[in-house]
Amino acid sequence: DVSMEEYFRTTFEDKLLVKMPEREDDHLTSATRLLEKKREMMEVETALSAQKEEFQMKMESLQQRREELEKKEHQLKESLLKFDRFLKETDAKRVRAVKKAGDERAYRRQKEQEIVEIQGEMRVYSQLRERLKALSDRYERYQKFLEKVIEESNEFTEVREVMDRYETLSSTKKDLKRREDRNQETVEGHKSEQSRYKESKANEVLSQNNVLSGLRERLDESASRALQCEAEWTQVKNSVADRTLQLGMIRVATHNLCQLVSRYRDQGDDIDLDDEVLQVTSEQLARVQQFVLDLTAITDRVARGAIEVDEESDY
Template identity: 45%
Template sequence: MTSSIEDYFRANVENKLFIKVPEQEDHDLTPATRLLEKRREMLEVENGLNQQKEEFAMKMEALKQRSEELARKETQLKESLLKFDKFLKENDAKRNRAIKKAIDERKTRDQKELEIQDLKKQSVQQSVKKDKSGHAVDTYLTYQKFLESVLETTEEFGEVKDIISRFDTLAATNQELIDRAREAQDRTERDRAMLINSTEEKNNLILNYNNDIAKLQTRLEEAQMRSAKCQLEWDQTLKNATSKTLELGQIKMATNNLFSIVKTHLNSKLAMTSDTVIQLDKIQQFMIDLNSISAELTQGQVGVVGGKNSD
């Protein structure tokens, strides 16, 4: 702020000091005159400067007063705002209390209305009970008159309570009979249900047995077929075995005969045996020896014939 004021005064002084006088007039004036002129200009500048200082001081004072006024008004405004805020808070608190009070009163009123409705219902119920009681009293009076008339016409009962006691006994007996009949009916129903269930179970069991019998019959037929097939195979095997046995017997007899012939040719040098394999070995050895002898004889005869021919 101070720097701005100094710049302002400096600019005004420079404007005042640098006022140029025409050159022609400067040549016509003497130095004393020019000095006086400069002093006059300086006085004018100082007067203008003082006047501007006074104006500036007045403006500063006015600004100061304005600033103080604004500060005072700001303070007043803050106080007013605080008071208004306090007023709003108090007003909100009062409004909340009023709303809460209204809600409580509404709840109380609703509760009272519910109580009134309950009391009205109870009153209606009591009225209905009263009417029913009145009708019951009228009915009981009719019954009482009837029972009193019964006492007048019979000597079996001495008082009304005797008739009521007899009625209670008969009613209890009747209820007992009804209960027994109901129990008997329940037992009958249970027995019937058990019989039905048992019949169904037996039928299911018979059906299962029939299915098992059918399966076993099928298995029996299959087993019989397999047995017949096995019997045929056994008969064929037995037939083949018999044929093989007969053939084996014939082979053994032929082998034994050949062995006897070989033994005869060897002048009983062979030991007697019944083992067919040994007999075949001996026969084979005999045949080999016989073939060797036959070959030697054939070669000897060929040599003799050749010698005769050469002679």
């Protein structure tokens, strides 16, 4: 839609373009041109008024048409809302119908399962009834037997007393059996304990035998080492005896040499054995050494003197 302002502006420009005077009228007077302008303005205003009326009529027509369109749009929206509500209600009904059908199917399956279970229980009860009937038929002769026992016995007067006596004897038998089992378990426990004790003692004896064997080995090793040490000690004693003998011989020889030296130096006098200094072998050897040194020196001097005498005799 074109706004009123744009419409007036366009119409006014068209009028001005159509009625614009040409340059060839420049020779007209100012009053004439003013009148011409006024006339043109009046024509423009007349045209504008006509255009306004026409535009107003068009606007009223457009407004009426718009109202009709809005009314139709409102009616269409209401129709759409009604149709949407109808669809929602239909869908809800469909969901409820589907749910109801599912619930009915589940309920039917449940009832069918219950029927199957009840039929199974009926078969079980029927079989149980048949077994009980068979037991009743089989135990009927025992009932007759017990009644006959009561008739011929002076101890019992009712079948219940016989059953009580039987239950008492049965309970006593079970107690005795439990005691026997406990005693047997106790005996087995003692046997197991005895076996473990024997095994423990056997292991202990084996361990002690191993220890004894180790001690015997150590004793044999100690005896062997003792024999070896004794042999070494004998060898040491023999070596010491030999060295003692050699030392004695050396001391005797040293003593004899010392006596010879003393006799030679002291003109045949024996060495004084009471002299503690001369009793030491080292001192005796020192004395012999000193004698040998002195004798060597004397021999050297004598030899040099003989050489000098020979030289003098030669001269």
